[in-house]
Amino acid sequence: MAKPGKDLARQGALRLLQGVREGQSLSDQSGVLKRLLPADQARAGRLAAETLRHMDRADEVLQVYVNRKPAPQVLDVLRLATVELLELGGAAHGVVDAAVELTRAQGKKGAAAAGMVNAVLRKVSQHQGWADITPQELPDWLRDSISDAYGEETTLAIEAAHQAGAPLDLTLKAAGDVPGAEPLPTGSLRITGPVQVSALPGFAQGDWWVQDAAAAIPVRMLDPQSGEKIADLCAAPGGKTLQLAAAGAQVTAVDISAARLRRVAENLERCQLSAELVAADVLEWQPDGRLDAILLDAPCSATGTIRRHPDLPYLRDGSGISALVDLQARMIDHAIALLPPGGRLVYAVCSLLPDEGEAQIAAAQARYPGLTVETPDLPGIDPDWITPEGGIRLRPDYWAERGGMDGFFIARLRKPA
Numbered sequence: 001m002a003k004p005g006k007d008l009a010r011q012g013a014l015r016l017l018q019g020v021r022e023g024q025s026l027s028d029q030s031g032v033l034k035r036l037l038p039a040d041q042a043r044a045g046r047l048a049a050e051t052l053r054h055m056d057r058a059d060e061v062l063q064v065y066v067n068r069k070p071a072p073q074v075l076d077v078l079r080l081a082t083v084e085l086l087e088l089g090g091a092a093h094g095v096v097d098a099a100v101e102l103t104r105a106q107g108k109k110g111a112a113a114a115g116m117v118n119a120v121l122r123k124v125s126q127h128q129g130w131a132d133i134t135p136q137e138l139p140d141w142l143r144d145s146i147s148d149a150y151g152e153e154t155t156l157a158i159e160a161a162h163q164a165g166a167p168l169d170l171t172l173k174a175a176g177d178v179p180g181a182e183p184l185p186t187g188s189l190r191i192t193g194p195v196q197v198s199a200l201p202g203f204a205q206g207d208w209w210v211q212d213a214a215a216a217i218p219v220r221m222l223d224p225q226s227g228e229k230i231a232d233l234c235a236a237p238g239g240k241t242l243q244l245a246a247a248g249a250q251v252t253a254v255d256i257s258a259a260r261l262r263r264v265a266e267n268l269e270r271c272q273l274s275a276e277l278v279a280a281d282v283l284e285w286q287p288d289g290r291l292d293a294i295l296l297d298a299p300c301s302a303t304g305t306i307r308r309h310p311d312l313p314y315l316r317d318g319s320g321i322s323a324l325v326d327l328q329a330r331m332i333d334h335a336i337a338l339l340p341p342g343g344r345l346v347y348a349v350c351s352l353l354p355d356e357g358e359a360q361i362a363a364a365q366a367r368y369p370g371l372t373v374e375t376p377d378l379p380g381i382d383p384d385w386i387t388p389e390g391g392i393r394l395r396p397d398y399w400a401e402r403g404g405m406d407g408f409f410i411a412r413l414r415k416p417a
């Protein structure tokens with residue numbers, strides 16, 4: 001295993017940025033960092049994520065000092081170093097020297113560009129006005145839809161929340177606390193600042209799991225009772241499965257990806273909880289017996305998770321959304337068919353797009369007369385978050401002073417008795 005060191009982390013970050021340029025998500029690239037020590041892996045991931053969060057702002061500064069557009073790998077070095085210097089408070093000497101070395105390491109093109117990188121970054125380190133550059137905009141395909149749905153002012157607030165990144169939220173298996181964590185009004189815990197998750201107290205004992213505060217709300221809305229038979233449809237990696245199992249429900253967790261289900265199994269084992277795991281297409285899955293309730297956390301654009309996944313705007317172009325909307329509607333139909341009369345269904349998507357949320361519920365009610373939406377009465381839910389349909393709309397700009405939350409739409413539906 002490699003020795004710890006800033007440059008191993010920076011090299012890792014550059015490889016991640018290159019991967020994103022080539023169309024791979026940060027989370028799909030964990031193999032790229034596997035030779036690094038955990039602390040360097042974490043730092044590489046943080047550097048790459050911060051660079052993506054501030055990429056347009058870094059480019060705005062760099063275009064003042066760079067005459068000719070550099071090769072993509074050299075531009076990555078310049079962007080990373082600019083974000084380190086101006087956003088992360090890196091010491092000029094160390095950041096510039098490291099960037100020059102990283103440039104030189106890139107073969108002939110790198111060697112030729114090292115002088116330019118040195119000169120440009122020395123100027124960047126003196127740059128004034130970074131704080132005045134507005135947060136980077138969402139790509140047009142997404143910005144237009146978000147602006148239509150929420151207005152320009154909210155869109156700017158969402159962009160600011162994306163730039164701010166996300167703290168670490170935990171869901172507890174049972175009542176308790178984690179030293180250094182702040183309790184949130186909805187029941188989750190929050191830790192601000194960089195942490196190594198596996199080193200936190202209670203990790204090995206499985207006292208909690210990592211789950212954004214917004215992502216913990218769908219199960220709270222389902223209100224699982226001990227002994228109830230509940231299907232968790234689209235379950236992996238299993239944050240909601242763990243919540244259902246911790247409530248004492250008999251859970252069947254269904255996901256199309258056997259690989260992702262292995263993560264559910266690992267999480268269940270660490271937390272000493274159990275659930276039946278089924279690798280299947282939800283649309284073809286049939287339960288063995290009567291279900292009491294269903295949680296459907298449908299595949300979606302994931303546009304509510306950009307705080308945590310700043311690579312998403314660079315990887316998508318909006319072209320798959322109508323297919324997702326169609327799949328979500330078919331999953332809702334199937335879930336309703338599986339429920340007994342009077343059974344409840346919580347539908348959730350980590351999306352900011354009303355077509356995947358509010359509009360799905362309106363359409364389901366039009367298809368199933370008598371299907372009701374039950375408005376939640378849960379601690380910490382601001383009445384402003386409740387939509388005219390009776391669901392909950394969560395946005396990254398909510399709880400801004402606390403560090404935000406992921407964007408979600410959640411609705412609890414009741415099949416007529």
Ligand SMILES: C[S@@+](CC[C@H](N)C(=O)[O-])C[C@H]1O[C@@H](n2cnc3c(N)ncnc32)[C@H](O)[C@@H]1O
Nearest residue numbers: 234235236237238239240255256281282297299
């Ligand atoms: C939003 S994620 C679920 C997150 C999960 N509920 C949790 O809380 O950790 C969506 C999941 O849907 C799964 N999926 C996508 N299409 C599916 C299908 N047709 N049948 C079953 N699972 C599917 C994906 O593999 C992915 O794991």
